[in-house]
Amino acid sequence: MELLGESLIGAHSVRGDAGEITATDMTTGKVVGPHFGGNTKSDLDRACGLAEAAFEPYRALPLEKRAVFLEAIAQAILDLGDELIQRCMQESGLPRPRLEGERGRTVGQLRLFAQVVRDGGFLDVRIDPALPERKPLPRPDLRLRNIPLGPVAVFGASNFPLAFSVAGGDTASALAAGCPVVAKAHSAHPGTSELVGRAVQKAVKDCGLPEGVFSLLYDSGTAIGQGLVADPRIKAVGFTGSRRGGLALMGIAAARPEPIPVYAEMSSINPVLLLPGALAARGAEIARAFVGALTLGAGQFCTNPGLVLGIDGEGLQAFIDAAKAAVLDAPAATMLTPGIFNAYCSGVETLAGHAGVETLARGKEGTQFQGRAGLFATTADQFLAQHALQDEIFGASSLVVRCRDEAQLISVLHAIEGQLTAALHLTEADHPLARRLLPLLERKVGRILVGGFGTGVEVAHAMVHGGPFPSTSDGRTTSVGSLAISRFLRPVCYQDLPAGLLPEALRDENPLGLTRRMDGKVATPTA
Amino acid sequence: MELLGESLIGAHSVRGDAGEITATDMTTGKVVGPHFGGNTKSDLDRACGLAEAAFEPYRALPLEKRAVFLEAIAQAILDLGDELIQRCMQESGLPRPRLEGERGRTVGQLRLFAQVVRDGGFLDVRIDPALPERKPLPRPDLRLRNIPLGPVAVFGASNFPLAFSVAGGDTASALAAGCPVVAKAHSAHPGTSELVGRAVQKAVKDCGLPEGVFSLLYDSGTAIGQGLVADPRIKAVGFTGSRRGGLALMGIAAARPEPIPVYAEMSSINPVLLLPGALAARGAEIARAFVGALTLGAGQFCTNPGLVLGIDGEGLQAFIDAAKAAVLDAPAATMLTPGIFNAYCSGVETLAGHAGVETLARGKEGTQFQGRAGLFATTADQFLAQHALQDEIFGASSLVVRCRDEAQLISVLHAIEGQLTAALHLTEADHPLARRLLPLLERKVGRILVGGFGTGVEVAHAMVHGGPFPSTSDGRTTSVGSLAISRFLRPVCYQDLPAGLLPEALRDENPLGLTRRMDGKVATPTA
Structure with a gap:
């Protein structure tokens, strides 16, 4: 695949014209082509507009389709073949075995989240049936499920050009939650980002999803990153990087007319x-x-x-x-x-x-x-x-x-x-x-x-890659492992809804086969 | 019980000497005695110090003891008898049936959280057993549980002098999570606050808990409330009140050297x-x-x-x-x-x-x-x-x-x-x-x-009393119902810990009889 130096805005490739980003071959110190165009505010506006437009249809998809989409991304990344590894070695200076391992981790993460989506436990379904005879007042019928927050901004990290970047853990967990993603490529590996971005874009198309489910922007300075966090259509942010960078994004998010959560993984001496x-x-x-x-x-x-x-x-x-x-x-x-x-x-x-x-x-x-x-x-x-x-x-x-x-x-x-x-x-x-x-x-x-060291971070259900401030912006969460999905969810309660209007996940007959809390007690589905 | 106009700092009663707070009998417009002393910064410092000192022993208690404590608070509130209702009617202008109902709700909330604590589901225990033979790398043993955040500041609300105040939903859920509480009385109902505060203080003593598990402060202005949110020992805030008040607390919390979550329920037109x-x-x-x-x-x-x-x-x-x-x-x-x-x-x-x-x-x-x-x-x-x-x-x-x-x-x-x-x-x-x-x-x-109106907010497992900003500061949570406990928790992962060092909740033999996720699958305990 020829690298074009283009950003991906929904289904389109757009060459940004706000400055340029160029990769350095870290083993030679030389510039590696092509030059990537930095995006403009109007590119950002289009990407966010598409993400917002995609949110409703994307979150309304059956869970199975969402899971298949995550698996399609994984496959499309594998289909990039060795070109991805070679480009990534060049841009990051990281050795082949490490990057092959990291690709495996990235693909594994996407597949894990596909399982998490199918399992449906992240919906946290709770049903407290009506008690019409209760005295002094009857209890209404109450049902709860988690819904996705809305479009999410994901910032690629320098140190994991695959696993914490364009289709890394933040993207995988946000997409799994039902949130479209607007990713900002890390300027250190623009070519790797374009390759992976095109893989995601292909999966969006192959799965017949609305194009705004994914966009990839480039930033020749800080305006696009900051603009993303400030955009009213963005409802949460995933970031892995420096403390200074994370604190800046936290400040922007807190100062918005509508503040949003920033999940920034910043600094740690472990x-x-x-x-x-x-x-x-x-x-x-x-x-x-x-x-x-x-x-x-x-x-x-x-x-x-x-x-x-x-x-x-x-x-x-x-x-x-x-x-x-x-x-x-x-x-x-x-x-x-x-x-x-x-x-x-x-x-x-x-x-x-x-x-x-x-x-x-x-x-x-x-x-x-x-x-x-x-x-x-x-x-x-x-x-x-x-x-x-x-x-x-x-x-x-x-x-x-x-x-x-x-x-x-x-x-x-x-x-x-x-x-x-x-x-x-x-x-x-x-x-x-x-x-x-x-x-x-x-x-x-x-x-x-x-008995070991923290450097290996297993992608698992019981993993916590997070910690109290300032190691992260929000110690209540993890950015690795299946629990990372909960960062992009919020609960909604449905009271006395007629059966015909209930979301599938909340219906009495449990058509999705979910484990639920009934009157507070865990009930696993009967086969 | 004679009202003394005193704050409660751990096991002690302390008359603050930073100004005075006085209740108004809303039906007559007349002042109702006694005068309450506003607390000083040094009172605040002592309360936070005691809360911090109490945190470790309190959170280390067996869940059953924590549950019994919540039930003891409920009983101590009931034991206040009609004096509580009368004082509360006088200070709030609310009619007797409403306040008797609200007392029932308050007591019910504490008892619900006792059940939640016994159930242990809030710990979200996840175990991914080691896979020593996995290729290319073995998987370590990973276990996750939630732990409490630390001491919590709770602001009493004007409109629910019992159910959203000194021993209301925020306090009940924070204590259930394992967090000591420093409450700030709402100045509209200082006597009601003292009565309820003394009931909590009595329960702390009767249960043999460290005194700092609960303190109750009075604020003749805004310095104590603001100081509470700024205090480095406070790790989260529960608030129900005006948008202006909530935004001010959010600003203070975000500007701390260590930002903390503020759960502010602010304004809504429903x-x-x-x-x-x-x-x-x-x-x-x-x-x-x-x-x-x-x-x-x-x-x-x-x-x-x-x-x-x-x-x-x-x-x-x-x-x-x-x-x-x-x-x-x-x-x-x-x-x-x-x-x-x-x-x-x-x-x-x-x-x-x-x-x-x-x-x-x-x-x-x-x-x-x-x-x-x-x-x-x-x-x-x-x-x-x-x-x-x-x-x-x-x-x-x-x-x-x-x-x-x-x-x-x-x-x-x-x-x-x-x-x-x-x-x-x-x-x-x-x-x-x-x-x-x-x-x-x-x-x-x-x-x-x-088919109804939102005014009734059932205390239940499937309730969400929360919503997107600006109805609350954090739409990912609820301040009513059992899910409110999750506001005061964060996950910790334990990797390859020897069995002898594992917290009880995470041991293979499941001594607490918890529902857990084993390798991602829900496993209910075998009886």
């Missing part, structure tokens, strides 16, 4: 807690696994382990020694964009320059745009005194905080901001301490894991 | 749609029921029918004629506060003064602080041209909008803001039109009802 028993038993082994997780994908994960907490002593020293050796050995890795590379370098430099921060090790030098891993250490006293030591450095940099004792470890945990994940390394002897830490960790993070 | 068949069949009958709903409780319900839409013609005229007659006959009714009475009078005057608004009828004159019902009419053209005609007038005033035809009725619906409810009156012949209206109504309101 503390790793090394408990004494684990350090004594396998400090060096944990260190090697840790450096593996730290340097995976050049450290460019929201869940990268950027903070290590341990109690000073022989065990922690053994961990540090082994981690130093592994970092020294770590090859430099190509980063996603020149901007991310530069921010990483300056972030590491700033960290190294803080009072009381020791540079333990740097990874091997690389070529242009290749980030060198960095391992640093400080004391808990310093960490508690300098809030800037919590700043996320996006890339393979981590800070080990030496705590005096358990009490100080707990003080540090109290002091950290909301995070996506916390990882515990422990043995059975550490369980009493772990029991003390868990309630505190629950308040700080969205996912607590034992 | 359109009533009179479809042609129903008008032809029983226009006059509907009109009499409508005026009954309009004037109920002096019209001081969030769900009061403030807007009537119909297609011009004989049927609508018959409705109007009968409604006029009923309004002319309607006795004036004592309003809740002098401020609300004055706002009602000026709101009605403003409405009557708008171009193209005809005053159809006013209810009987009354004594001081008694509101007279008001019925007004305008054309859809006028309504569409003047946005101010949508402003809520809190009280027994309603505006009939004459539409030319179905298309114009639909245009009016498109133009209205988010609402709590919409009521349809129809016959079978109206079903085709109703089917066209329903998708639009779903986007505009939280509850659609047929």
